[in-house]
Amino acid sequence: MTYTSNEVHSLLKEGFDRSPMFNGRIQSIGPRYCPSIEDKISRFADKERHQIFVEPEGWNTVEYYINGFSTSLPEDVQFKALRAVKGFEEVRFFRPGYAIEYDYFPPTQLTDSLETKIIDGLFFAGQINGTTGYEEAASQGLMAGINASLSVKNKDPFVLRRDEAYIGVLIDDLITKGTEEPYRMFTSRA
Incomplete structure (x- = not known):
């Protein structure tokens, strides 16, 4: 360091x-x-x-x-x-740093099952919904996967409400409030 x-x-x-x-x-x-x-x-x-x-x-x-x-x-x-950093006086580059720009599907265009309102049977999870973080991606993937499976079987979606689970808070925030920056889930949001 x-x-x-x-x-x-x-x-x-x-x-x-x-x-x-x-x-x-x-x-x-x-x-x-x-x-x-x-x-x-x-x-x-x-x-x-x-x-x-x-x-x-x-x-x-x-x-x-x-x-x-x-x-x-x-x-x-x-x-x-x-x-000019102490210890890096003789540093050599393999690859310089670069910028990235996040882009995402507006999560307000998703239902509470993470299915798009635009195309039936298309479910989104993770960064494409405007989130960042492993837990955020995993929890959305779980819910989108469950609901995609239920959808092809013509069954009702499985939805966790915000008063039942942090996953419910995450999804409710995304679909009702949207996001202007990469969204992270914090316990304080519940």
């Missing part, structure tokens, strides 16, 4: 005007709980450093994933900034 520094932040800021997240080329909201390094620097300007975790990519490789340093900044800016 290592940390960024004010020097690293200054080097990264020099490239903000070339970042798709800051120059308008990407207009969606990024993940709240895994922000890019430029988001951290911008949103938490009072912090002098941010943690970076150095994670091996596998047993038989010299590649490492630099967790905490996801970025949409140009390669030259990334390289210069990474070389």
Whole structure:
């Protein structure tokens, strides 16, 4: 583990005007709980450093994933900034960081069984519904799978209400409120 520094932040800021997240080329909201390094620097300007975790990519490789340093900044800016991180003075790139943009099917166009209101017999679960996280995907997959099975047998859907289960809260929030950012399920939502 290592940390960024004010020097690293200054080097990264020099490239903000070339970042798709800051120059308008990407207009969606990024993940709240895994922000890019430029988001951290911008949103938490009072912090002098941010943690970076150095994670091996596998047993038989010299590649490492630099967790905490996801970025949409140009390669030259990334390289210069990474070389300013303590312990990374001689770093080499295999692949630079890159930005992603989340896209999803509007979950308000789903029924409480996770079937689309547009196409009968088509059920959605996971990221396509605007969620992020393993538990969110697994719980939706379970419910969509059960209901797809019931649908082909011409049986009534199996629906958990929000007062019965966290899965019910998740699905009810999605289909009634929608989401503007990748949705996570928290106990406080119940």
